[in-house]
């Protein structure tokens with residue numbers, strides 16, 4: 001079946017009242033939060049990645065939320081370190097919808113839509129594609145790929161945001177993955193509890209009920225994202241038997257501050273969500289204004305460790321550009337070079353320059369989205 005023949009049920013559920021254009025953002029008064037130049041730049045920024053801001057985000061539009069979701073003129077500024085496909089998805093995609101790096105786990109991307117689009121997204125070149133949902137035939141091929149590889153133990157649903165799928169389709173995918181004998185864990189990477197918590201409803205919870213372990217990893221970057229509705233959505237997931245972890249992207253002007261990070265990690269733990277990763281931002285084009293230096297990130301994390309308990313400490317990680325995998329950003333695998341750059345050793349012992357001196361080539365590694 002071609003993608004044009006996609007079953008109607010595979011399509012993301014459209015959201016009423018989501019703001020999707022510069023005009024709607026201006027009408028909602030959001031331009032005042034970011035700057036006058038940005039009004040003119042928004043349409044051009046939206047060419048690289050669409051605009052989407054949900055009613056929930058609009059209702060809770062704090063500065064840290066605006067900075068993440070409202071496009072700005074800064075997205076139009078190229079940077080020498082910008083790297084298209086920064087973590088090498090394409091080089092590791094043997095069939096549509098699969099990204100396979102480590103032998104024991106695969107990413108499955110059933111759609112490329114999200115309720116709201118984060119302006120720093122490392123998949124910004126793919127996200128929002130009109131025809132980004134896997135067709136039935138493409139899903140068959142993706143499941144067959146996994147079924148043929150007995151070393152794969154974990155299937156990681158990402159995207160786009162998998163909780164944007166209609167519950168029937170989500171349930172079908174979760175159950176087909178869980179039914180593969182060697183799959184032990186199905187992991188869902190999502191930002192839905194933050195961007196549109198009402199989607200975590202009874203149908204969604206029923207879709208996630210499976211005969212194998214199902215984990216949920218929440219993408220959350222600032223304590224202001226943990227609204228009452230978001231907290232309630234996470235509680236529904238946890239009370240449905242789904243353990244929750246979190247991942248946070250270190251973002252300049254959003255959370256590159258030890259007090260903010262400490263408040264975030266404590267607030268997550270208080271909601272029974274275990275901090276998992278703090279990601280150093282990837283080198284996606286148009287996102288340089290969000291990137292802190294590794295030196296600053298390391299200093300922040302060292303300070304964070306002094307302030308919070310072990311249960312509140314995520315692992316600070318760098319995804320080596322080109323798809324060579326994550327490495328702990330604090331540890332001995334990363335060494336400062338004399339020219340202000342770094343040498344990073346991947347899990348196979350190969351050394352890479354960071355930021356890369358030239359476009360990286362693909363290799364074996366692991367990564368996650370959402």
Ligand code: SF4
Nearest residue numbers: 114117118121191370
């Ligand atoms: S970071 Fe995640 S939720 Fe945000 S736009 Fe990218 S894929 Fe969607």
